[in-house]
Amino acid sequence: MNQEIKQSYEGYDLDSSFEIRIHPAKGRGVHAKRKFLKGEVVSISPILFFPNDEYETHGKYTQLDDYTYKWPGGFALALGLGSLFNHEPFGRQNLGFTRYIEKSLIKYTTLRDINIGEEMTISYGDNVWFDEYSNEGDGNKIEKSKIYAENHKNEEDSFFSNFQF
Numbered sequence: 001m002n003q004e005i006k007q008s009y010e011g012y013d014l015d016s017s018f019e020i021r022i023h024p025a026k027g028r029g030v031h032a033k034r035k036f037l038k039g040e041v042v043s044i045s046p047i048l049f050f051p052n053d054e055y056e057t058h059g060k061y062t063q064l065d066d067y068t069y070k071w072p073g074g075f076a077l078a079l080g081l082g083s084l085f086n087h088e089p090f091g092r093q094n095l096g097f098t099r100y101i102e103k104s105l106i107k108y109t110t111l112r113d114i115n116i117g118e119e120m121t122i123s124y125g126d127n128v129w130f131d132e133y134s135n136e137g138d139g140n141k142i143e144k145s146k147i148y149a150e151n152h153k154n155e156e157d158s159f160f161s162n163f164q165f
Ligand SMILES: C[S@@+](CC[C@H](N)C(=O)[O-])C[C@H]1O[C@@H](n2cnc3c(N)ncnc32)[C@H](O)[C@@H]1O
Pocket: 025, 026, 027, 028, 029, 066, 067, 083, 084, 085, 086, 087, 088, 130, 131, 132, 133, 134
């Protein structure tokens, strides 16, 4: 990460496991305050469901559009930490998520060990709607075409494509 970005981070604690840090381009993000091991359940978010018609008429014209997940019959807002996980290009994220439709929940699980201070991220998929920054490399803005190529170099990974907003 370059010096300019590092210096502009500010943080505040949520509890003994998580803190919020504010990145100049990405906004708030969730960072680990303790070490997490691969396979740990990090968070379970109950969701608030918006049926398609309500979303089409109202939701998509509001800030909700940056936060909701696709859900059968409409869209879902993850309550709690789930809405604050920022995006990393597919393959670089350290959390996976599973939708439990019947229970109206999303469960977030670590894909690898996560060290203290690391940002906890999910992948929103290939088609993001903002200039994409990545924690890897120099931590700066990345070219979408480069990431697309990286994500598709091994098409057998594509069964993960349901890990999308
Ligand atoms: C679900 S919100 C995540 C929480 C958000 N950072 C906040 O402060 O409320 C998604 C928004 O975060 C920002 N974001 C997430 N990941 C990003 C990334 N890798 N690069 C740039 N912006 C990102 C984008 O503005 C996006 O619309």
